Amino acid sequence: MKKYSNNFFHNKNGALSIEFAFCFLLFTILVFIIYDVYVTLILQNKLERANYTVASVFRERSTLYQDKLKSSSDVYNADLCSSKKTCYDSYELFDSEQVKEMEELASSLLNNREIALKIEALFILQDPKNPGDLKKAKLVTQGKDFFSCSKGSACSKGSIKSYFQSLPAMDKPSNNYQQLAPYVPKLVDSSIAMTGRWVPLYRVSMCIVNEESLYLRWINSNRKDSGGIVPNLCSNVVVLSRCNNTRFCPAYF
DSSP, rough: OOOHHHHBBOOOTSSOOHHHHHHHHHHHHHHHHHHHHHHHHHHHHHHHHHHHHHHHHHHHHHHTTTTTOETEEEEEEEEBOTTEEEEETTTTTOOOHHHHHHHHHHHTTTTTTTTEEEEEEEEEOTTTBBBTTTTGGGEEETTTTTTEEEESSSSHHHHHHHHHHSSTTTTOOOGGGGGOOOOOOOOOOGGBBOEEEEOEEEEEEEEEETTOOOHHHHTTOOOOTTTSOOOEEEEEEEEOOOOOOOTSSSOOO
């Protein structure tokens, strides 16, 4: 047994054996892979929690930010202006400044890490004659171009931009986002005889650069994008608007 052990580590000439060198290399690679997977899973978990926290805060902004009343004309979304050429004043509308605020919150939750954040909203413009009929409603997305980067470079990453572009459009019926929006059957505005409204949806998408990955450090010491070989970490969550102010969270038609 002792003789076999000596032969495993050294050959007859006293040099390290090929078997030992090969096993040591395999062991090193295995440790390398385990560490990369471990830190990636931990970081992904932190990202998911931060994303849900940001989405939860954003959905409550009608309560938290009483001075953030927006008009659909202010956020450059003509689709959210009614056929009467009047635009909605609503706490549920938002602009790029508010997205920037959420991105700063997300960055602080992740120890000031570089963050890329995108927020979109789905509004269901209901038919006044059939307010509860989803098939006769019109789907409108707000915030398609609203994204923010904490340090400016995250949005230039190829894999991050590809992730944002690959997200399914919320205003396409085939993607079934409208099925997630509940219809609230209550009197929301007696002047237009609406007996309820479809609650808007928010989709909050967040990406971070996976700087903890040893593999990414090895293949690219300058932290440039890896070209999608090992993707940066991303997450998205969909939440309902939570607004109890029937005057400034209206039925959209």
